[in-house]
Amino acid sequence: MTAPMTLPIARQGNAIPIVGFGTSPLTGGMSPDIVVAALKAGYRHIDTGRKYGTEGAVGDGMRASGLPREDIFLTTKVSHEHLKADDFAKSVDASLAALKLDYIDLLLIHWPSPDIDMKVTMPALAKAKQQGKARMIGVANFTTRLLDEAVAACPEPLVALQAEYHPFLDQTKLLAAARRHKLAFIAYCPLGRGRLFDDPVLNDIAKARGRSVAQIALRWSVQQDVAPIPFSSNPQRIADNFNVFDFELSDEEMKRISALKRADGRVANPVGRVPGGWD
Numbered sequence: 001m002t003a004p005m006t007l008p009i010a011r012q013g014n015a016i017p018i019v020g021f022g023t024s025p026l027t028g029g030m031s032p033d034i035v036v037a038a039l040k041a042g043y044r045h046i047d048t049g050r051k052y053g054t055e056g057a058v059g060d061g062m063r064a065s066g067l068p069r070e071d072i073f074l075t076t077k078v079s080h081e082h083l084k085a086d087d088f089a090k091s092v093d094a095s096l097a098a099l100k101l102d103y104i105d106l107l108l109i110h111w112p113s114p115d116i117d118m119k120v121t122m123p124a125l126a127k128a129k130q131q132g133k134a135r136m137i138g139v140a141n142f143t144t145r146l147l148d149e150a151v152a153a154c155p156e157p158l159v160a161l162q163a164e165y166h167p168f169l170d171q172t173k174l175l176a177a178a179r180r181h182k183l184a185f186i187a188y189c190p191l192g193r194g195r196l197f198d199d200p201v202l203n204d205i206a207k208a209r210g211r212s213v214a215q216i217a218l219r220w221s222v223q224q225d226v227a228p229i230p231f232s233s234n235p236q237r238i239a240d241n242f243n244v245f246d247f248e249l250s251d252e253e254m255k256r257i258s259a260l261k262r263a264d265g266r267v268a269n270p271v272g273r274v275p276g277g278w279d
């Protein structure tokens with residue numbers, strides 16, 4: 001059995017292509033060529049954010065690929081400094097202008113902030129959907145408590161949660177909360193931003209399977225119905241990371257990989273950004 005190529009969105013009979021492409025390079029810029037390489041390799045889900053400064057390159061790459069707009073699932077995000085209603089709307093308009101697109105497939109709140117007011121922010125997010133600027137809406141980096149509050153305060157259904165997830169980080173509670181709220185789970189830093197590559201267990205499984213460590217980690221995610229969005233600047237690695245649909249990890253391999261979780265596994269953790277901390 002091979003995994004499905006898409007992750008259903010329970011609420012809307014819609015689907016997210018299960019392996020997406022991240023576009024937040026830590027160093028250097030993002031060129032449209034990288035986005036074209038990802039689309040050529042088969043990715044149909046591209047993740048960007050207002051904060052990354054890559055929306056222009058992403059939009060240009062989408063057009064340069066020659067693919068019809070509706071074949072690509074495009075996510076962008078509103079940053080935590082713009083969660084008040086007017087700022088929020090301006091940020092969405094700036095994203096659409098930078099992308100040179102007339103709609104976003106999935107619009108996310110990028111991070112919560114200590115002074116987030118759900119009664120203001122969630123209607124602002126919903127408004128982008130009601131105005132047709134975003135087909136679907138969701139949140140990123142919300143904890144279980146913030147998720148409950150967001151779902152209760154949002155006039156439109158949320159369909160997705162994006163959060164850090166890879167074998168070094170236990171997200172059992174957050175996954176359960178996302179499932180309870182019928183949210184698709186999108187995993188950022190699915191390669192632990194490069195930290196996974198020296199791990200002996202992952203290397204052992206990769207060697208036994210004739211696969212790369214990245215493919216093993218991404219397949220582990222896909223088999224949990226979680227959508228990873230790896231980034232690479234290298235066309236060979238971009239293609240390699242997408243090639244995870246023709247093998248299946250055994251239950252024992254899945255358990256060995258899940259057992260790699262560790263207390264210091266979190267990669268993205270801006271100080272003071274998450275009200276009340278991660279628990």
Ligand SMILES: NC(=O)c1ccc[n+]([C@@H]2O[C@H](COP(=O)([O-])OP(=O)(O)OC[C@H]3O[C@@H](n4cnc5c(N)ncnc54)[C@H](OP(=O)(O)O)[C@@H]3O)[C@@H](O)[C@H]2O)c1
Nearest residue numbers: 022023024140188189190191192193214230231232233237
């Ligand atoms: N919502 C949020 O707050 C949030 C936060 C962080 C990230 N994100 C999103 O998630 C995406 C992915 O996260 P990320 O880029 O931080 O981390 P990542 O995808 O876990 O790791 C990317 C790193 O792994 C390397 N790499 C990729 N494939 C490889 C392979 N097959 N073999 C060896 N090295 C490989 C890349 O280097 P090379 O370029 O040299 O291949 C790059 O340094 C981002 O681009 C962004 O779109 C969202």
